[in-house]
Amino acid sequence: MARYGMVMDMRTCVGCQACMAACSTENQTPFWSEKFRTHVEDKEQGVFPDVRRVQLPRLCMHCENTPCLSACPTGATHMDKNGIVLVNYDRCIGCYACCIACPYDARYAYDGEDVDKERELYGKNVSHEMPHVDKCTFCVQRLAEKLEPACVATCPTHTRIFGDLDDSKSEVHKLARSGKAQPLNQGLGTSPKVFYIPS
Amino acid sequence: MTFVHQEVWHWQIATYLFLGGLGGATFAISAIIHLFEGCDRKMVSVAVMSSIAFLVIGTVFLLADMLQPLKAIYALTNPKSWIFWGVVFINFYFIAAITYVIPLLEAWPKLEPFIRKIPEPILGLLERFNNLAALGGSAAGFLVAIYTGLLISAAPAINFWNTPALPLLFVISGFSTGAAFLLLLSTFSDNEGAHKIASRLEQLDAVLIVTELIILGAYFNFAMFLPTGARASAEFLFHSPVFIAGFFVAGLIVPLAIETYSIFFRGHGNEGRKSALPILVASSLVLVGGYLLRIYVLKAGMFQFPW
Numbered sequence: 001m002a003r004y005g006m007v008m009d010m011r012t013c014v015g016c017q018a019c020m021a022a023c024s025t026e027n028q029t030p031f032w033s034e035k036f037r038t039h040v041e042d043k044e045q046g047v048f049p050d051v052r053r054v055q056l057p058r059l060c061m062h063c064e065n066t067p068c069l070s071a072c073p074t075g076a077t078h079m080d081k082n083g084i085v086l087v088n089y090d091r092c093i094g095c096y097a098c099c100i101a102c103p104y105d106a107r108y109a110y111d112g113e114d115v116d117k118e119r120e121l122y123g124k125n126v127s128h129e130m131p132h133v134d135k136c137t138f139c140v141q142r143l144a145e146k147l148e149p150a151c152v153a154t155c156p157t158h159t160r161i162f163g164d165l166d167d168s169k170s171e172v173h174k175l176a177r178s179g180k181a182q183p184l185n186q187g188l189g190t191s192p193k194v195f196y197i198p199s
Numbered sequence: 200m201t202f203v204h205q206e207v208w209h210w211q212i213a214t215y216l217f218l219g220g221l222g223g224a225t226f227a228i229s230a231i232i233h234l235f236e237g238c239d240r241k242m243v244s245v246a247v248m249s250s251i252a253f254l255v256i257g258t259v260f261l262l263a264d265m266l267q268p269l270k271a272i273y274a275l276t277n278p279k280s281w282i283f284w285g286v287v288f289i290n291f292y293f294i295a296a297i298t299y300v301i302p303l304l305e306a307w308p309k310l311e312p313f314i315r316k317i318p319e320p321i322l323g324l325l326e327r328f329n330n331l332a333a334l335g336g337s338a339a340g341f342l343v344a345i346y347t348g349l350l351i352s353a354a355p356a357i358n359f360w361n362t363p364a365l366p367l368l369f370v371i372s373g374f375s376t377g378a379a380f381l382l383l384l385s386t387f388s389d390n391e392g393a394h395k396i397a398s399r400l401e402q403l404d405a406v407l408i409v410t411e412l413i414i415l416g417a418y419f420n421f422a423m424f425l426p427t428g429a430r431a432s433a434e435f436l437f438h439s440p441v442f443i444a445g446f447f448v449a450g451l452i453v454p455l456a457i458e459t460y461s462i463f464f465r466g467h468g469n470e471g472r473k474s475a476l477p478i479l480v481a482s483s484l485v486l487v488g489g490y491l492l493r494i495y496v497l498k499a500g501m502f503q504f505p506w
């Protein structure tokens with residue numbers, strides 16, 4: 001049993017969006033409708049002449065106090081033993097209560113048209129057989145094979161650091177523990193498991 | 200910090216919220232009037248049948264908006280979710296409302312043969328539990344009306360929705376639309392009692408509109424206080440002509456003026472019954488206003504994202 005989490009080092013992100021591409025192919029998410037499990041926000045900070053651009057990669061925060069899970073009437077949204085928040089596609093009715101409840105814009109509809117398009121692109125080998133609400137899974141299928149999530153493995157600048165927050169030897173544990181990396185919107189009390197090192 | 204309009208729930212859900220509040224409140228008000236004031240069974244039965252229809256249509260809109268409506272039964276899994284409670288309240292409501300209305304339908308001679316087909320012991324039982332069904336159904340109707348607000352207030356990052364004022368606003372507005380619908384119905388009834396009830400309903404609706412105005416004041420005062428998503432939502436509404444003219448002026452102020460005039464200046468005449476036109480206008484405006492309120496509250500919902 002682990003408590004998986006991620007640290008984003010905003011000092012090093014160059015906004016190449018390789019993570020978005022890697023995630024889309026790994027998880028067959030509907031890039032054709034511009035829906036992604038992970039995004040890279042391109043932000044301008046400061047006031048002229050002291051301005052700069054900042055990249056903020058984001059994904060599901062796998063909140064410990066999980067508003068999407070509380071809002072889900074069907075139990076489709078659940079947390080596995082490793083603290084990963086998942087959607088059971090079979091049970092999801094697509095009522096969107098979770099999308100309204102999520103404070104981090106981490107969910108979207110994998111709708112009927114997306115399912116058709118996926119079948120067209122991937123043939124029989126599809127991961128989304130029915131419409132449902134979709135979100136990041138920390139690539140559970142890769143974790144099962146002792147691989148890191150696709151976005152982490154792909155990131156060329158080591159912006160994304162993944163590991164077990166409970167393992168005192170892990171980099172994520174140290175960064176989160178020292179306070180060097182902080183979660184977003186802490187005031188909401190959702191206790192995210194994704195942390196950010198400010199740029 | 201960015202404020203982004205929610206793109207998840209649209210007019211279909213607004214329709215569901217509107218019909219939920221309208222249906223729940225129509226039942227609660229008519230059953231309570233029937234219990235405590237007594238009024239003609241024909242009007243009550245039409246009111247109850249319409250309230251059932253409102254909730255059925257509302258539920259159809261909710262289901263139509265889902266990705267997998269055929270699996271909707273799964274919604275009875277997680278009691279932490281408001282949708283779970285919505286399903287419970289609505290089903291409880293249906294059972295109580297149907298139990299309550301069947302004996303009332305005897306007031307319609309044309310329906311007699313159908314009601315005769317129900318075995319005598321069951322009919323007797325329905326008769327016996329009529330008052331209980333009226334009270335239970337009213338409670339369920341109230342819960343359905345307040346649930347419509349609780350459902351959308353469970354949104355931690357949509358500040359404008361995530362407030363206790365919203366369920367209050369929706370329940371009061373729901374009861375106001377319920378009273379308005381019953382007023383509309385009363386204009387079609389030629390029964391003397393119906394006109395006495397119409398005056399009571401008019402008073403009730405006026406009080407509800409005043410309460411709604413007070414809640415709206417408090418709500419917008421809260422929303423404008425800090426530069427959050429709630430302020431962005433409130434500003435969006437202030438700049439929406441349909442919200443201001445359609446909901447606020449035509450849906451609240453005008454009907455309140457008509458009703459106040461009718462209560463204070465036309466109530467003591469000897470004309471016996473009031474002319475139907477002002478009632479028709481005022482109650483139709485309240486109904487349209489109630490629908491616009493839901494549509495615009497949903498439109499105004501803005502996520503406040505930390506990036």
Ligand code: SF4
Pocket residue numbers: 059060061062063066067068069085101102103104105106107135190
């Ligand atoms: S970020 Fe959103 S989807 Fe992910 S666990 Fe938190 S509330 Fe749920």
Ligand code: SF4
Pocket residue numbers: 071072073074075076077087091092093094095096097098099133
């Ligand atoms: S859309 Fe699916 S996962 Fe989301 S709340 Fe509804 S049933 Fe649960």
